[in-house]
Amino acid sequence: MLTRVRRQLETAYERHLRRTISGAPTHVAVIQDGNRRYATKQGGEASDGHREGAETTERVLDWCEDIGVEELTLYAFSTENFERPEHEREALFDLLENKLYEFADAERVHDSGVCIRAIGDVAELPARVRKAVDYAEGQTRDYDNFVLNIALAYGGRNELLGAARDVAHEVESGDLSPTDISVETIESRLYDRPLRDVDLIIRTGGDERTSNFLPWHANGNEAAVFFCTPYWPEFSKIDFLRAVRTYESREQSFHQAKVQRAVALVRAIGGVELDEARSIIRKFKEYVPDGVSMDELESEERTTD
Structure with missing residues (x-):
C-alpha cells in the first residue's frame, strides 16, 4: 500500500516538474558517481554497480530526447580510474567495450540520429576498447540530431595542457603568431569536432565538486551545477528534472x-x-x-x- 502511494506521489511530482520546465539546456554533462558505493550498499561487486549505472545512462538518453537536450557528455572513465585494482579496471573495460558496440548497433541510436564520440586520452585505453570506440564513432559519424560524448581516460587539466603545448609548438615553429591566438585556436586543438559550451553539470553520489570535468566548456560558460545524493544507479527522472529546473532558474536570474x-x-x-x-x-x-x-x-x- 505504502509503495503504491509513494509511486503515485512520485508520478504526480514528476508531472508537476515537467509542467514547470519551459525549455532545456542545450548541452548537459554528467559525472556518474556512486556506482561502487551503490553496489556495496546492495551487497554486490563494483561491476554490478557499473552495470546498473549503464542502465541509468540509457534512461537519461531518453529523458534528454524528451525535453530537447541536444548534447550529452558522460564522465565514464577518468585518468584517476587507471589507479583502481586491475580486476575492477578490466570489468569496466569489458562493460565499456560491450556498451559501445551495443549503442552503435541500437536501432534507437540510428532512428534518433545520435552521433557517438569519445573524448579524452583514448590512446591509453586497451586495444579492445579503442576498437569499440572506432566502431561506434564510425557507425554514427554522419548523424547530427543528438551528440553523445563519452569521456574516457579523461582529465580536464591534461586536456588543456595538451592544447597549450600544441599552440606553443606552432608558435615556436613560426606557423602561428601569438597575436592570432584566440578562443577558436584553443578549441580547435581540444577536439577534432567542436563541443558546445556546457549549460548544466549534474553530479550524483553526494560529492559537491566538478572533478576537473570539461573546464574549458563548463567553467568558461559559467555552467549551472546540480549536485544530488542518489548514487548513479538510483538517479531518477525526478532528479533529472530538478537539475533542469535549477538550470532554468539560474538562466532566469x-x-x-x-x-x-x-x-x-x-x-x-x-x-x-x-x-x-x-x-x-x-x-x-x-x-x-x-x-x-x-x-x-x-x-x-x-x-x-
Missing part, C-alpha cells in the same frame, strides 16, 4: 540581472533623448540580454522607481 544592469545604464544617461539612449544602449549591447527591447527596459525602470 541571469536574465533579470542583465535587465537590471541595462536599467542602471539607462538611468545613468538620465536626461538624454530616447533616440540617443537607444544609440548608447546599442553600443553597450553586451549588458542587455537577447530579446530585451527598450520598451522592456523602460517598463522595468518604471517598476523599480
